[in-house]
Amino acid sequence: MLFLKRSHTFILFLIIVxxxxxxxxxxxxxxxxxGIMVVQGEASGGALLSDDMAIGAGLGFNAxxxxxxxxxxxxxxxxxxxxxxIEQSNPQNIGIMEGTCTQTSVGIGLNIFLNKSTDxxxxxxxxxxxxxxxxGLLVQNNSLNFSDNFNFPNLQGTFILPFGELGAGLKVRxxxxxxxxxxxxIRTTLSDEVDGLIGATDSPDIMGLIRFGISYNxx
Numbered sequence: 150m151l152f153l154k155r156s157h158t159f160i161l162f163l164i165i166v167x168x169x170x171x172x173x174x175x176x177x178x179x180x181x182x183x184g185i186m187v188v189q190g191e192a193s194g195g196a197l198l199s200d201d202m203a204i205g206a207g208l209g210f211n212a213x214x215x216x217x218x219x220x221x222x223x224x225x226x227x228x229x230x231x232x233x234x235i236e237q238s239n240p241q242n243i244g245i246m247e248g249t250c251t252q253t254s255v256g257i258g259l260n261i262f263l264n265k266s267t268d269x270x271x272x273x274x275x276x277x278x279x280x281x282x283x284x285g286l287l288v289q290n291n292s293l294n295f296s297d298n299f300n301f302p303n304l305q306g307t308f309i310l311p312f313g314e315l316g317a318g319l320k321v322r323x324x325x326x327x328x329x330x331x332x333x334x335i336r337t338t339l340s341d342e343v344d345g346l347i348g349a350t351d352s353p354d355i356m357g358l359i360r361f362g363i364s365y366n367x368x
Contacts, residue, residue: 180209180330182362186228186252188344189355201344203230203252211260211364220260222283228252232291232345236299244300248293248345254312256285275322281334283314291345302347310338320364328364333357 188201205228212221229251236244263278290307316334323329336356341347343354 176366176368177210177212178328178364178366180207180211180224180362180364182207182209182330182332182360184226184228184358184360186230186336187357188230189357201230201232203228203250205229205252207360207362214259218262220262220279222256222258222260222281224254224256224283224285226252226254226256228254232293234299234346236301242298244296244298246293246295246299246301246303246345248291250289250291250345252287252289252343254285254287256283256312256314258283258285258314260318277320277322279318279320281314281316281318281332283316283334283336285312286310287312287338289343293345303345304342304347308342310340310342312336312338314358316358318360326366328366330360330362330364332360334360 184205184207186203186205188203205226207224207226209222209224211223213219214221229249232246232248232250234246236246258281260279260281263280264274286309288307288309291303291305293303293305295303314334314336316332318330318332321329321331334357336358337353339353341353343356
């Protein structure tokens, strides 16, 4: 009889512990991250050499939607981009454009986790692989300088573009409160304006992003 009572007590204790992990896994979380962005623009046209790299940081908020398989994602990001172009189709008359740009973006989307579905993610799945999809708006400000013989149309000032993004990542649980997050993604605006040049190629500008950060579970 004493054994049965102890068994019931142990089972009750186990249920409480496992339930706490379930609640932990379902918590909303804040994300803080740094990022690197590379713009693949007019360099693909063959007439220009470019160096388009940005560094930035961001803040995100995530919330579980369907068990532990799907997560709502929102991101606010800021990047500072350096543009350097050399137009060398005529070696005797080389044109140069350089400048700095800032890009602020707001997006919402989903993280779709690839691990086996379970309510005990925090306990049994500290490494969680996922696919991410994101859509939103970005505001970019271009401040460009170019030589007199640089003949490509360019875009100065501030403009707004919609964007879409597809990526993959990994969340690594450190403890019930903190996680480390890695993410790599490809972003496009389906336009030819992000790199400061207009219509020099028929292909839309593509941005590659690498993010690294930490997540904090809200209590």
